[in-house]
Each structure stands twice: as structure tokens, then as C-alpha cells.
Amino acid sequence: MSAETPVCQLLERQSTDYRGWLWVAPPRDRWLEEGEGHLLSADQTLLSAWREGGRGASSPFAMDELAPEGVVLFWPKAHAQGEWWLLWLCARLAPGTPLHVVGENQGGIKRVLKVLAALGLGCRKVDSARRCSLFASRLDRVDIDPDAAWTSFEAEGLTLVSHPGVFGHGKLDDGTRLLLAQLASSLPNQGSVLDMGCGDGIIAAWLARRGLAVTAADVNGFAVEATRRTLATNGLEGEVFHSDVYAGLPQTRFDAIVSNPPFHQERAVDYGPAGRLIAGAPERLEPGGQLVMVANAFLPYPDLLERAFGGFEILADDRRFRVYRAVKR
Structure with missing residues (x-):
């Protein structure tokens, strides 16, 4: 070879x-x-x-x-x-x-x-x-x-722990900010939620602070460790898995899946992880469960959402990012 x-x-x-x-x-x-x-x-x-x-x-x-x-x-x-x-x-x-x-x-x-x-x-x-x-x-x-590489910063009333190479290192990503602004009105006040592609743990911690039962996952081990540290630093509970999309997760269904999925592998564009996230979401959701995700507006996710769920809605669009919601019927 x-x-x-x-x-x-x-x-x-x-x-x-x-x-x-x-x-x-x-x-x-x-x-x-x-x-x-x-x-x-x-x-x-x-x-x-x-x-x-x-x-x-x-x-x-x-x-x-x-x-x-x-x-x-x-x-x-x-x-x-x-x-x-x-x-x-x-x-x-x-x-x-x-x-x-x-x-x-x-x-x-x-x-x-x-x-x-x-x-x-x-x-x-x-x-x-x-x-x-x-x-x-x-x-x-x-x-x-x-360990001196680990840093922390404040966002959304939370202390976030971050590491070089973790998405959004040292700052709150604008897409994630738009996503969080929609979650309060789109998610229930209780139930189980999966944060897929958890990064520094901002979404997982935000959800856990609200009282939801949180599971978080990321393919990047630095992100997994960052999310664990973020939850611990804020005195919050949640399970965190080192997982390639759903492959490393228990066979559990959730009331919601929330994500700001990546679309880069180093410098190359790679829609694969987001595509697997969307395609596999219905099997991982309870009836009536929803996928809420944010993505750059130019990315071709509407067709994937339509194929997986039979429909979707756009909760927010600031021309740079869109927040999508799709419900399992």
C-alpha cells in the first residue's frame, strides 16, 4: 500500500x-x-x-x-x-x-x-x-x-473551559449564539437532550443549567475533555462521550438533539458528519422529538433535512447562519 x-x-x-x-x-x-x-x-x-x-x-x-x-x-x-x-x-x-x-x-x-x-x-x-x-x-x-494550554472565558453567564484546536476556542461562536437565542422557546423545560459536537461545552452547560438531562458527544477528544471541565466548573451534571457522531453512544433515544455541526476537516470542506447527524437523528429521537441545529446559510442541509424528516422549519436566519428545526412525526 x-x-x-x-x-x-x-x-x-x-x-x-x-x-x-x-x-x-x-x-x-x-x-x-x-x-x-x-x-x-x-x-x-x-x-x-x-x-x-x-x-x-x-x-x-x-x-x-x-x-x-x-x-x-x-x-x-x-x-x-x-x-x-x-x-x-x-x-x-x-x-x-x-x-x-x-x-x-x-x-x-x-x-x-x-x-x-x-x-x-x-x-x-x-x-x-x-x-x-x-x-x-x-x-x-x-x-x-x-496543562497551561487550558484556558477559560465567560459567556452566557457560564465559565467555559477551552483548549487549542477545540471549535470556537476562547470565544463564543456567532452561530452558537444565534442557536442559543432560539432554544429557550423551542425546547421543553424538561426531558433528555443530546448536544452533538459539544466543543467547549457551551450548549451542554446551557441546557444542563436549564434543568434538562444532558448527554454530550464529540469526535475530538480535546472537546470531550473541555466539555467535562466546563460542566464541572459550573457545578452541572451531564454525560460526555468520545464519539464519531452516534457510533460511540448508548442506544438511547432523546427528546431533542441540538448541534452546531462542523463542516471542515482541517482545510477541506466535509459535510459527512453533519449528513450522518441528520440522517440518523430520527432513529435517535422519541416520537415528537426534534433536531435543532445551526449552520452557515450556504450549506446544503435543507435537502438532507427534508429527506430525513419529511419537512423542517427555519427558526432564525441572519444571512450568515440559519437555525433549523425538524420534528420526528
Whole structure:
């Protein structure tokens, strides 16, 4: 199997023997998934794919002790998250462990030189091709706690805990603000609600404060941890699951599903998660239950809602965002 993504194609041509190495936050690529080594990722889709293939895979929030031969860090779009991964690896793995950092040039990989220098870690450029670059270094102890990346801010009378790479990091998204403005009049005062794509937990906490029984889910492990911290910080109750849409949830039905679903995977547009959210919602709702979601106005969700529910209504439209409601009949 040949590498499919540019970053993996660059790695594939290296002379380094990557067997026994730790792959950190990689993209989907069958060259990796059918090869050797252990995955470290906060993405539940990746974790599930590797585990289903019999491969070792861990989340940074539930990881056994590892002593890899080396580490390959795939530099993410969110640079602050890349810096967190570096700090986490330096804190958890043995000093001197070989480190390779790879990424797309337009994704900001070249700034890794300055990041590593600021941490006191040496660095050299190994290769470049396919508009990607590969750098080599070694891990060492640094005097910065990875937990310092967790921050908090105030919104809607709640204290929200956030982390680099979580949607809306450090601020309340305008689409979510429009959604919240509609929920008070569209949801019942009691019952069970699923917050799908929970991010920093603003919707889950808002619903829990109102007295609803809240379940929250996100494919991003950083978002799952952020939502758990947000609920705890505000003294609120709720169950939070690391789940790729409905795949990791108990077989439970809800009185409502609320969502501000993502439509990007890194820089690419990806309607897949939102499409699965809409298509699967009727099976997850009680009779009379409703899906309330916000989306950018240009996204093609009306056809999906019509197909899944047989109809829908628009609760709000500010030309940038629309809030949709569809009811299970």
C-alpha cells in the first residue's frame, strides 16, 4: 500500500525505519493504518479505524505507558495545539527519544523551527517534497506544563473551559449564539437532550443549567475533555462521550438533539458528519422529538433535512447562519 496523503508520501520515501515509532495526530492514510507503529490521537474516527484493524491506538487522555523507538508528530492546522503536543510528548516520553515533525508548508510547518528553538530543542531539516517539510529533533524535558494550554472565558453567564484546536476556542461562536437565542422557546423545560459536537461545552452547560438531562458527544477528544471541565466548573451534571457522531453512544433515544455541526476537516470542506447527524437523528429521537441545529446559510442541509424528516422549519436566519428545526412525526 502506497501513501495517499502528501505528508505520508514524504515520510514513505525516507530511509528511517519507522517500525516501533509513535504516530501522533496523523491524517487518515491506509499506508499508516496498514503498517506498523502505535497511534496517538484525539480523533475518535482515527482511533476506531486503527483499533478495528488490530492496531495499537491511544488517546492522550487515556494512554498507557509507552516507550516508542521514536515519534512522528503531524503538525496540525491549530499551531497552539501543535505546541501542546510537543509539550505533552516532552513531559511523557523519555528524554532523547527521536522526534520527527512533518506537515504541509501552507499549514505552517516551517514555524516549527522557531517553536523547537524556543523550547531549547535542536532541529534540522530532513527533507521537503509535495509542498511538505520534515524536521528532526529529540525530546527533552522543558519547563512548561502542558496543562497551561487550558484556558477559560465567560459567556452566557457560564465559565467555559477551552483548549487549542477545540471549535470556537476562547470565544463564543456567532452561530452558537444565534442557536442559543432560539432554544429557550423551542425546547421543553424538561426531558433528555443530546448536544452533538459539544466543543467547549457551551450548549451542554446551557441546557444542563436549564434543568434538562444532558448527554454530550464529540469526535475530538480535546472537546470531550473541555466539555467535562466546563460542566464541572459550573457545578452541572451531564454525560460526555468520545464519539464519531452516534457510533460511540448508548442506544438511547432523546427528546431533542441540538448541534452546531462542523463542516471542515482541517482545510477541506466535509459535510459527512453533519449528513450522518441528520440522517440518523430520527432513529435517535422519541416520537415528537426534534433536531435543532445551526449552520452557515450556504450549506446544503435543507435537502438532507427534508429527506430525513419529511419537512423542517427555519427558526432564525441572519444571512450568515440559519437555525433549523425538524420534528420526528
